[in-house]
Amino acid sequence: MSEKIKLYDASKCTACRGCQLACKQWNALKAGQTEHKGTYQNPPTLQPNTYMIIHFQDYVAPEGDVRWLFRKEACMHCTKAACVTVCPSGALYYNKEFKTVGMDREKCIGCKECVSACPFEVPRYDKETEKVYKCDMCETRITNNMNPACVKACPTGALKWLDKDEALKIAEGRVQQLGGDANVYGDKFVGGTHLMYVLKEKMDVYDGIKKDPKVPQSIFVWKNLLKPLSLLAAGGVIGAELIHYMIRGPHKPHPEHYEEAKKQGGA
Ligand code: SF4
Ligand code: SF4
Ligand code: SF4
Incomplete structure (x- = not known):
């Protein structure tokens, strides 16, 4: 067994929220009554009974087109926590x-x-x-050689549970492949995090992301x-x-x- 990373590639995420549902199911977390607030993001923030959410954001790119930006928010599993x-x-x-x-x-x-x-x-x-x-x-899963529930549920390969070295290599490779403003988020803060993102756009344009945690x-x-x-x-x-x-x-x-x-x- 070795140090592992959950790699979230935002460029592959379709925001289906299968991961959010799988998290609820595995952890037996109750749903709560919510209101429609003009966004598919629901609930709006993490809650005691919601350990992860997918953020939805409309983004007007410098080129003038409107893009969806998606982001998984959950515990980052800091090295220096x-x-x-x-x-x-x-x-x-x-x-x-x-x-x-x-x-x-x-x-x-x-x-x-x-x-x-x-x-x-x-x-x-x-x-x-x-x-x-x-x-x-999903400690009870990973210690029994299973993927975290969100990773298992992801249909697009946006979420992966990997050895750290492999995750870093894949993340850097993906950034090169995407080009432009693509970047890796998480490896430079708090001694490195064990949930890391590949972001297609500059970190600064993602609402609510911690830019200098x-x-x-x-x-x-x-x-x-x-x-x-x-x-x-x-x-x-x-x-x-x-x-x-x-x-x-x-x-x-x-x-x-x-x-x-x-x-x-x-x-
Ligand atoms: S300090 Fe890091 S590991 Fe602890 S709850 Fe916050 S994000 Fe998670
Ligand atoms: S610091 Fe520890 S004991 Fe205090 S609320 Fe957080 S988990 Fe509970
Ligand atoms: S990470 Fe995967 S399961 Fe979660 S919303 Fe994105 S595509 Fe769906």
Whole structure:
């Protein structure tokens, strides 16, 4: 077994959302009531019960024609994962074989430190269960020699689960083949990510993509000084909230996600 990458080639994606559905099915995630908002993108953001979405975007190219841009959004499985650094309970961890970021939800104490720390704004907190949710790269599948469910479902070959060296080679080859502004996204941030994209257009034109994802400096304080303290809070959410308050203040991380998810029936 070796380090692996899930390679998403946006130029081959037809936005059929088979991957989104397969993710729901494998992880037994409930659907929520949604509203039509003039886009096929649905739900509009990640939710506690939606670990990945396909973004839909109309893009007016410099040549004047209108193009569809599609993009898969999910946990990027960072090599230097801020969420693992801050997690006080061991709920988030590196998979030893594949270097992806797994999750043991039983251990989650709902402190939301991973929500604040993630440079890609991925983890979602569920008020009802008081736990956090994100893609774990189908850990039970990949450790049993299966592809992640989204990869298995993809009918066009846009998603592949590959050894890292092969993935990098294929991605660079595809960029050469596409020419123009095509580029690889993910290999240059946070020590490299284990979900990587081949983008046909310049990164800058993709709505919502993180152009310079950075890990907040405060997490190093957390790691060295305050993380041991938070273990004292592991006995209850009130303690976890207190620790969060001491470090971050009274705000809720990314409140718009809660509101949007609530409107869409997913929170
Ligand atoms: S994208 Fe966020 S949640 Fe996923 S591994 Fe990186 S820091 Fe953790
Ligand atoms: S909410 Fe806290 S305990 Fe749960 S996964 Fe995130 S950092 Fe770890
Ligand atoms: S299943 Fe493949 S083609 Fe369909 S939306 Fe997902 S990545 Fe794109």
